[in-house]
Amino acid sequence: MHVHDYFDELTRRDWDTGADGTIRFAVVGVGGFARKAALPAIADADYAEATVLVTGSPERVGPAAEERGVEHVLTYEEYHDGAATDTYDAVYVATPNALHPEAIETAAVNGKAVISEKPLAATVEGAKRAVSVCEDADVPLMTAYRMQFDPVVRRLREFVGEGGIGDPLQLHGGFAFDVLGGSRGPDQWRLDADLAGGGALMDVGVYPLNTARYLLDADPVAVTATARGEGVFADVDERIAFQLEFPDGVTASFTAGFSGYPKSHLSVRGTDGHVELPDSAFGTEDPRRVAVSRGDVRAVVDGPETSEIREEFDYFAHAVLTGDDIGPDGEEGLRDVQVTAATYEAAETSERVEIRYS
Known part of the structure; x- marks a missing residue:
């Protein structure tokens, strides 16, 4: 067994079979990580783009939306009420941990695929709720473990x-x-x-x-x-x-x-x-x-x-586009x-x- 047999082709995307189109993301929660890491990663991705930002402070998120060319900025209330659902295909949840399940549930009710930041929830009960609502709605749910x-x-x-x-x-x-x-x-x-x-x-x-x-x-x-x-x-x-x-x-x-x-x-x-x-x-x-x-x-x-964060979004979007299993x-x-x-x-x-x- 030769070590370099495994590590010579480090940029190989073993999951990428090719896909047509892109997945439009609503980014729910626009804190420091979303602004500094997730949004740039989505912008660099092959199969993903951000079209909606959901925030409790629309006035503060405006510059980030303009910088990234995101046309729609929603409040949490508007998101949960189902506003602008025709402008996104999937949801990326980057709120505080305890708020993940409710954001995931709204996405599932609207038939949107979901990628949620880790941990999936603040409690076991919350995590079970998140899994259950996506199973009931038959929408894919991925936990954002970028290391993978x-x-x-x-x-x-x-x-x-x-x-x-x-x-x-x-x-x-x-x-x-x-x-x-x-x-x-x-x-x-x-x-x-x-x-x-x-x-x-x-x-x-x-x-x-x-x-x-x-x-x-x-x-x-x-x-x-x-x-x-x-x-x-x-x-x-x-x-x-x-x-x-x-x-x-x-x-x-x-x-x-x-x-x-x-x-x-x-x-x-x-x-x-x-x-x-x-x-x-x-x-x-x-x-x-x-x-x-x-x-x-x-x-x-x-x-x-x-960027494993870019790879994460591309993997998820590719799987949604192709119907592949998600893990x-x-x-x-x-x-x-x-x-x-x-x-x-x-x-x-x-x-x-x-x-x-x-």
Whole structure:
């Protein structure tokens, strides 16, 4: 097995069979991530375009709409009332977590395909509602796990899945950023437990969690955890460490944080080798580097400057245009919310918690 057999063609779109047309998106929630990351990604996409912005502050979103050539700006009330439904084909939900289900439900009622930011909802009940309404309306629902569309991560899954490091044994990783940094202060929805559903785990801890599930193609069965939060973080976890148990004795130890030095990394150790994303494993700005060790061989491959957010929108739009199955779907988003709920229970009780998928 040669490492470069997997990583030489990093820009390969293994899902792209070609599609005619584009999908017009209504972007629901036009906060910093939507403006700075999602809208530019949609503008660069081959199969997607933004035609509607939905916001609570139309006057503030006007410049972003003009810059991106988006003709329609709706309030949330207008969106939920069904305004301008003939101007978009699909909905991208980027509101605070607790508001995802109602935005998804409106899209489903109007027969629109949906891609929702992670986590799918702030609670297990909310995530189940989101999945149910889309199933009832027979519209596709995708959870926006951008890591699954990064070409390095997609090739890494192939490499691990085909025995590149032998049998996986342990995963380690973490993601931390200063949530109060820059112009962000304590008056933000990420620090509101009702809107966010939690703190660092819900916002950045889901990245190593979901990426582990993706690489292993397996769901964790139990979790232990320790969380800390005080001051402005009194209602949410500022820092959390959690260990997941997967089938066949595989374990994963992860951390997430809202303070301190920003860092993200991920590694997988197996019976015959080790792979690592050592720098900016979960960030959006820098190309990813993958380091592979197997026996006496060590290879380092630098990924391309490819926007996984653009790839995510193109994948989703391509699937809607062609009628292909979509993954990560709503059910996958629900499972991650069930894992986070069990993780918070483990942190609160200081006990090992078996994860319930029901």
